[in-house]
Amino acid sequence: xxxxxxxxxxxxxxxxxxxxxxxxxxxxxxxxxxxxxxxxxxxxxxxxxxxxxxxxxxxxxxxxxxxxxxxxxxxxxxxxxxxxxxxxxxxxxxxxxxxxxxxxxxxxxxxxxxxxxxxxxxxxxxxxxxxxxxxxxxxxxxxxxxxxxxxxxxxxxxxxxxxxxxxxxxxxxxxxxxxxxxxxxxxxxxxxxxxxxxxxxxxxxxxxxxxxxxxxxxxxxxxxxxxxxxxxxxxxxxxxxxxxxxxxxxxxxxxxxxxxxxxxxxxxxxxxxxxxxxxx
Ligand code: PMP
Numbered sequence: 001x002x003x004x005x006x007x008x009x010x011x012x013x014x015x016x017x018x019x020x021x022x023x024x025x026x027x028x029x030x031x032x033x034x035x036x037x038x039x040x041x042x043x044x045x046x047x048x049x050x051x052x053x054x055x056x057x058x059x060x061x062x063x064x065x066x067x068x069x070x071x072x073x074x075x076x077x078x079x080x081x082x083x084x085x086x087x088x089x090x091x092x093x094x095x096x097x098x099x100x101x102x103x104x105x106x107x108x109x110x111x112x113x114x115x116x117x118x119x120x121x122x123x124x125x126x127x128x129x130x131x132x133x134x135x136x137x138x139x140x141x142x143x144x145x146x147x148x149x150x151x152x153x154x155x156x157x158x159x160x161x162x163x164x165x166x167x168x169x170x171x172x173x174x175x176x177x178x179x180x181x182x183x184x185x186x187x188x189x190x191x192x193x194x195x196x197x198x199x200x201x202x203x204x205x206x207x208x209x210x211x212x213x214x215x216x217x218x219x220x221x222x223x224x225x226x227x228x229x230x231x232x233x234x235x236x237x238x239x240x241x242x243x244x245x246x247x248x249x250x251x252x253x254x255x256x257x258x259x260x261x262x263x264x265x266x267x268x269x270x271x272x273x274x275x276x277x278x279x280x
Contacts, residue, residue, distance in 0.1 A: 001113065001114070002079050002080060003076070003111060003113040003114075004072050004075075004076060004113070005110070005111040006110055009075070009076075009079070012113060017109060017111070018095045020098065021092055021094070021095050022093040022095070022096065023092030023109060025098055027147030027148070028058075028093045028146075028147075029060070029090055029091055029093065029109075029145070030051065030054035030055055030058065030060070030090070030091055030143065030144050030145055030146060031088065031090040031144060031145075032047045032048070032051045032088075032089050032144065033047075033088050033240050033241055034073065034087050034203075034240055035086055035119060035241055036082050036083070036084060036085045036087060036114065037084055037120070037276065037279040038083065038279040038280050039078065039082070039083045039279075040074070040077075040278075041070070041077065041087065041279075042240075042278060043207065043278070044069075044073055045066065045070070046206070047203055048070070049066075050144060050203065051069075051089070051091070051144075054145070055091060057140070057142075057143045058093075058143060058145070060092075061108060063107075064110060069089065069112075073112060076112055076113060077114050080114045081116075082114045082115065084116060084117065084118065084120065085116040085119070086240070086241045088113055088115070089110070089111070089112035090112070091108050091110050092108060093109075094107050094108050094109050095107075095109065119242075119243060120272060122242060122243070125245060125246070125260075125268065127245075127246040127247070127258070128164035128165060128245050128246070128248065128249075129163040129164055129247075129248070129249035130163055130164070130166065130182075130235075130237070130247050130249070130250050130251075131157060131158040131165075131166055132166075132168075132226050132251055133153075133154045133158070133166045133167070133168055133169075134169065135168035135169055135170050135175045136153070136154070137150040137151070137168075141175070141176075142196070142198075142200060142201060144200060151166075151179060154178045155178040155179070158178065163249075165177045165178055165179070165180060165237060166178035167226065167229065169225075169226050172226050172227065173223050173224075173225055174224055174226060175199055176193065176199045176202075177239070179239060180202070180242065181199065181200070181204065181237065181238045181239070182229070182235070182237055182247075183235065183236050183237070184224050184228060184229050184233075184234065185232060185233050185234035185235070185236075185261055186232055188217065188218065188263065189218045189220055190217055190220070190263065191221075191224055192205065192208075192219075193221070193222070193223045193224070194223070195221075202238055202239065202240075204239055204240050204243065204244070207271065208244065208267060211267055211270045211271060212267065214270075215266065215267075217263060226250070229255070230253045230255065232255060232256075233256055234246070234256065234262075234263055234264045235248075235255045235264075236267070243271050243272065243275070244267050244271050246259075246261060246265070246268075248260065
């Protein structure tokens with residue numbers, strides 16, 4: 001496979017970054033992941049707007065315009081034959097002698113790669129299990145940072161417990177998934193936590209809100225508890241590379257019948273329809 005590193009397309013096995021890169025030393029960087037469907041990037045423009053916000057939030061200069069990123073990302077999908085999958089990109093503060101404050105003169109490290117992944121026929125679309133874990137993260141979860149030790153531990157705990165994803169919570173109040181936003185449905189009303197520095201503003205979350213509005217499904221942006229999620233009519237998760245997946249078990253408790261809910265399935269279908277329309 002071919003990746004892109006600091007302006008050049010190179011074979012992945014030949015792509016090298018310094019041991020003094022601050023992404024490696026401090027997790028001092030940000031990233032994005034966008035889906036590829038029908039060989040075309042999905043909502044890459046929105047992902048690049050969020051990249052700009054993440055970079056600005058931590059004072060890394062945004063040296064590559066969105067149009068250039070779009071070209072790189074699309075070429076990675078095309079040249080690697082990825083018809084359905086994802087493009088990952090990362091920007092770190094760059095390479096400098098190890099010292100915590102920002103270096104005086106440093107050039108951001110930028111790279112991106114593409115991978116195939118089943119999106120339309122995701123085997124998890126029949127429903128996944130979440131494991132509840134305390135949210136151990138910092139106070140700026142709205143920044144899509146590569147510093148992710150808390151999520152690594154949360155998702156490892158989930159996997160070790162036989163679950164697909166973590167349901168992170170603060171004293172019982174659900175924040176989000178390890179790498180997804182979480183939703184419940186009760187009496188036909190869709191509910192998710194409002195945006196704040198406690199969660200990442202998911203691109204998929206935004207699209208789900210738009211699709212719900214368009215379908216006349218009422219939405220409530222309000223935090224919910226683990227207990228409320230377990231007792232909900234439906235529960236689902238959203239992310240760029242899973243779209244919408246039904247959550248059918250939380251810890252050892254089945255959500256209702258332990259089967260995907262009707263509104264969840266309707267929203268997943270609407271998401272796929274929109275994604276196809278935008279990428280064909
Ligand atoms: N929350 C977290 C913590 C994430 O890592 C992700 C995935 N990047 C999401 C939510 C979902 O965001 P998106 O829909 O933009 O993929």
